Amino acid sequence: MACEFQSSSKTEIMQTTNYNSTASIMHMSTFSQYLFPFGNFIFPVIIWSSVKDRSAYVDQQGKEVINFQLSIFIYQVVLVLTAIPIFLMTILQHVEFNSVIHDNEIFIRSIRTSGFPTLAIVGIVAVFLAACLQLFEFFMTVYAAVKTSNGQDFKYPLAIKFLK
Template sequence: MTTTATTTANETNTAALIHLSTLTQYFIPFGNYIFPILIWSAKKKESAFIDANGKSVLNFQLSMFLYTLITLLISIPIFIYCIFKNVTINEFSDGGDLIIENFNSGNITGMVILAFVAILLFCFLKVIEFILIIYASVKASNGEVYKYPLSISFLK
């Protein structure tokens, strides 16, 4: 989506910086929220182009957080269920020791596969996020507002 009014070089650079500032998440916890919010809130009243790009960035980051949270909320209970389904714990038998029975390589295979799939899905989300951030910053530097795919519009 291109903007209707001409954008200045300063606006396109600021919009690209907003997109690229989300990459600070790899160095600073929650940097993908802090820095775009700081830049966007400082410049959103000066330009509709910067405002639209800032909202796009924040909507995408919030969507990625939601997708990661959903992945965790699904995989962790399943993982815990697999552990308790395949393990029998006899407390205080034979002198007060905690004994874990039926925990062998056959029972652990399902848990390892589940953990591998969850980690693979998380890594896939992060790689796609990285690629889309770079692509969006290039689009912003060309004067376009990039709408991230699968992004939920939290900010309108």
């Protein structure tokens, strides 16, 4: 009976270690976004969906990964949709083109710009925040992978709970 307990205990430890590793790999798989478009969604979902029924821990961490990645995506889309129109408005309102049309060709002789508009600062701040958000995502993902490899629960800050 003692041997039975020890072998089942070893099996549980090995399964727990495997699930910790799976959770950690799931967090790290979000870095595939740098190689594949939407890899930060695709690979964690594949890993999560293949293991979620066998481990409550992997299920919970998979939801955390997906929620965080969706949240970061939404935040960045909002920032980019804020920055692009502001930059385009700024350029079109404050740049004067002096051009000549000759034989159906347009020749731009000069481009003059007037002062640095205050609205452009909002666009610059939006781009800066998007870059900071990307760095935040990188470091939080590494931190999450380390925590989950040790079997600790991890909850991303700023994550909207799409999956509960």
